[in-house]
Amino acid sequence: MPDTHFYRYDAYDRALVGERIAQFRDQVRRRIAGELTEEQFKPLRLTNGLYLQLHAYMLRIAIPYGTISARQLRKLAEIARKYDRGYGHFTTRQNLQLNWIRLEDAPDALAMLAEVDMHAMQTSGNVIRNVTADHFAGAAVDEIEDPRIWCEIVRQWSTLHPEFSFLPRKFKIAITGSPNDRVAVRVHDVGLRLWRNGQGEVGFEVIVGGGLGRTPLIGKTLREFLPKDELLAYLEATLRVYNRYGRRDNLYKARIKILVHEIGVEKMREEVEAEYAATRNSALKLAPETIEGIARQFAPPPLRAKRTRVPEVEALKLENRAFALWLKSNVAPHRVAGHAIVTASLKPAGAPPGDASAAQMEGVADIADAYSQGELRVSHEQNLVFPHVAIESLPAVWRALDALGFAEANVGKITDIIACPGLDYCALANARSIPVAQSISTHFASLARQHDIGDLKIKISGCINACGHHHVGHIGILGVDRNGVELYQISLGGDVDFGNTALGSILGPAVEADKVVEAVDALVATYLEARIDGERFVDTYRRLGAQPFKESVYGNS
Amino acid sequence: MEILKEEPLPPEVPTLVLPNTEDVLALGDRLDGVELIILDFPKFTDGRAYSQARLLRERLGYTGELRASGAVFIDQIPFLLRCGFDSFASAQKGFSEALDKARTLFSVVYQPTGDGRATANELRLQRRAAVAA
Numbered sequence: 280m281p282d283t284h285f286y287r288y289d290a291y292d293r294a295l296v297g298e299r300i301a302q303f304r305d306q307v308r309r310r311i312a313g314e315l316t317e318e319q320f321k322p323l324r325l326t327n328g329l330y331l332q333l334h335a336y337m338l339r340i341a342i343p344y345g346t347i348s349a350r351q352l353r354k355l356a357e358i359a360r361k362y363d364r365g366y367g368h369f370t371t372r373q374n375l376q377l378n379w380i381r382l383e384d385a386p387d388a389l390a391m392l393a394e395v396d397m398h399a400m401q402t403s404g405n406v407i408r409n410v411t412a413d414h415f416a417g418a419a420v421d422e423i424e425d426p427r428i429w430c431e432i433v434r435q436w437s438t439l440h441p442e443f444s445f446l447p448r449k450f451k452i453a454i455t456g457s458p459n460d461r462v463a464v465r466v467h468d469v470g471l472r473l474w475r476n477g478q479g480e481v482g483f484e485v486i487v488g489g490g491l492g493r494t495p496l497i498g499k500t501l502r503e504f505l506p507k508d509e510l511l512a513y514l515e516a517t518l519r520v521y522n523r524y525g526r527r528d529n530l531y532k533a534r535i536k537i538l539v540h541e542i543g544v545e546k547m548r549e550e551v552e553a554e555y556a557a558t559r560n561s562a563l564k565l566a567p568e569t570i571e572g573i574a575r576q577f578a579p580p581p582l583r584a585k586r587t588r589v590p591e592v593e594a595l596k597l598e599n600r601a602f603a604l605w606l607k608s609n610v611a612p613h614r615v616a617g618h619a620i621v622t623a624s625l626k627p628a629g630a631p632p633g634d635a636s637a638a639q640m641e642g643v644a645d646i647a648d649a650y651s652q653g654e655l656r657v658s659h660e661q662n663l664v665f666p667h668v669a670i671e672s673l674p675a676v677w678r679a680l681d682a683l684g685f686a687e688a689n690v691g692k693i694t695d696i697i698a699c700p701g702l703d704y705c706a707l708a709n710a711r712s713i714p715v716a717q718s719i720s721t722h723f724a725s726l727a728r729q730h731d732i733g734d735l736k737i738k739i740s741g742c743i744n745a746c747g748h749h750h751v752g753h754i755g756i757l758g759v760d761r762n763g764v765e766l767y768q769i770s771l772g773g774d775v776d777f778g779n780t781a782l783g784s785i786l787g788p789a790v791e792a793d794k795v796v797e798a799v800d801a802l803v804a805t806y807l808e809a810r811i812d813g814e815r816f817v818d819t820y821r822r823l824g825a826q827p828f829k830e831s832v833y834g835n836s
Numbered sequence: 837m838e839i840l841k842e843e844p845l846p847p848e849v850p851t852l853v854l855p856n857t858e859d860v861l862a863l864g865d866r867l868d869g870v871e872l873i874i875l876d877f878p879k880f881t882d883g884r885a886y887s888q889a890r891l892l893r894e895r896l897g898y899t900g901e902l903r904a905s906g907a908v909f910i911d912q913i914p915f916l917l918r919c920g921f922d923s924f925a926s927a928q929k930g931f932s933e934a935l936d937k938a939r940t941l942f943s944v945v946y947q948p949t950g951d952g953r954a955t956a957n958e959l960r961l962q963r964r965a966a967v968a969a
């Protein structure tokens with residue numbers, strides 16, 4: 280009986296990761312010995328996950344398609360203790376960042392990671408990055424097919440790709456297997472959406488050229504339907520067109536979205552299709568046995584249908600309001616009767632979003648072992664997910680999470696904030712993000728109030744690079760610098776739900792740090808006043824437009 | 837500058853020197869009789885010549901010498917080899933020893949390219965077939 284229900288490395292994968300670490304160890308040695316300049320070393324360390332921040336090196340560890348076992352998470356805790364300050368930060372791209380790594384320790388940290396079949400390859404740099412997937416994959420009720428099978432196929436193909444290791448810029452791919460998009464396929468360099476066509480065949484919609492950053496653009500459909508076994512041929516064609524024609528003269532114009540924007544999606548399609556026509560029947564075409572071999576490893580755990588109404592759960596729901604709210608916001612339906620998907624909130628009131636201490640990681644790993652088949656997911660909303668929990672275990676899981684501080688009933692609510700590292704860590708930042716998130720989270724701490732306000736996504740970035748995805752926040756907050764003063768620009772109406780991907784519009788002049796909470800409070804009050812039947816904040820905004828919200832923040836002058 | 841190749845070609849060989857912006861698919865008869873193509877890496881972070889190399893080898897069937905020149909450093913060698921380069925002009929110290937090492941640095945590859953190396957997937961399938969037989 281395997282200890283996981285997702286891809287396990289075989290001897291080939293292990294050999295490659297080991298050889299990569301040996302190569303990096305030698306590169307670090309040469310850097311320290313002065314044989315490599317920082318300029319030469321930089322792309323080498325970046326593609327091994329090592330990024331230079333404001334105060335220290337940061338190691339960004341890949342959690343491929345957001346799936347991790349309890350055993351692997353314990354190892355991350357151990358690494359955080361041994362080589363960092365005993366905590367880590369889960370990111371919006373299903374990675375874990377350790378913020379205080381010493382260069383000379385990095386190869387050893389990577390070797391420890393390899394003990395549990397993990398790596399940090401291609402989590403930075405101008406390469407194909409860690410591929411992200413729906414955090415409910417393999418458990419979601421609405422899933423057509425597990426996207427992680429395809430993520431793993433892409434992971435292998437993209438790892439040390441000889442042609443695409445010096446791209447014009449980074450390249451992010453996300454895959455969803457559900458009609459309800461939870462990975463934001465339209466704001467990725469390439470987004471892949473599995474769907475079933477009229478003939479009953481499942482294939483990919485290929486979306487290209489989306490992205491946030493300085494020039495936020497919504498991705499366009501490059502191909503309506505791609506047969507699954509041609510995925511790599513099509514991706515290779517797309518990447519080749521990008522590698523050849525993507526701009527390299529200006530860092531800010533180098534993403535594929537600018538190429539698509541400049542030449543138009545029709546021309547892009549023509550180029551990609553021509554390239555694809557020449558390679559589609561090559562060795563890149565996936566053999567059925569290859570797909571089956573990987574798919575088999577993602578076979579769902581053998582869950583038996585259980586009762587869905589459990590007296591203990593019902594009783595606790597009546598007697599404990601926090602539990603009742605938690606069931607509403609943090610527990611989602613599972614495809615097997617009597618089970619649920621539980622989201623542990625890494626956003627307790629007033630805490631930096633996405634942080635977890637080594638002890639908390641170990642606590643979460645224990646819960647996963649006891650109640651979730653030893654498995655976890657990392658969501659792009661910087662939370663941890665237990666994909667397979669029996670409904671009868673919910674009270675126990677809730678209590679255990681509460682003891683760790685991760686039982687906040689706020690998933691999807693106003694305090695479930697996404698924030699980039701900002702000026703506390705990031706050398707590019709204009710302003711702090713985390714303290715802003717913390718003060719909003721403290722202000723709106725009341726769970727009853729949060730649930731009354733309903734679904735509201737706040738996303739905060741410390742500069743226009745938009746790592747905190749502020750463009751697609753229902754309320755987006757962007758740190759700007761005006762003559763050395765940190766100010767925050769507020770935008771409204773962003774969204775990433777499929778079919779609804781929208782970029783927010785700037786509300787008005789940027790406000791000072793201590794005015795942000797006030798402004799958010801005013802926006803919320805305006806919404807509560809004006810909402811009609813079940814409207815979310817963003818729906819009311821769409822119905823009424825910016826004016827009443829603007830007045831609430833700036834007055835009606 | 838040090839040019840590394842087991843059998844250096846005489847200087848009078850028909851040669852094509854291409855910038856990395858050249859569309860190699862449009863070379864047409866300029867390729868006829870060419871025995872040496874030199875591709876340029878203006879900066880080592882500019883990876884356009886990798887695509888040029890693969891297209892020359894895999895699409896156009898070019899079998900002559902393919903040389904990487906410009907900002908060509910030790911740590912690019914595994915990628916260069918896989919894309920079909922078989923000759924290197926590098927000013928970096930220790931390049932020649934590194935070249936030998938680089939050939940065996942990675943025992944596993946995931947991508948099928950024109951270098952003919954069996955990918956992890958192909959080896960897995962062969963293994964499975966052997967077990968089944």
Ligand code: SF4
Nearest residue numbers: 699705708741742746
């Ligand atoms: S958005 Fe800006 S400040 Fe925030 S992490 Fe990205 S680069 Fe740094």
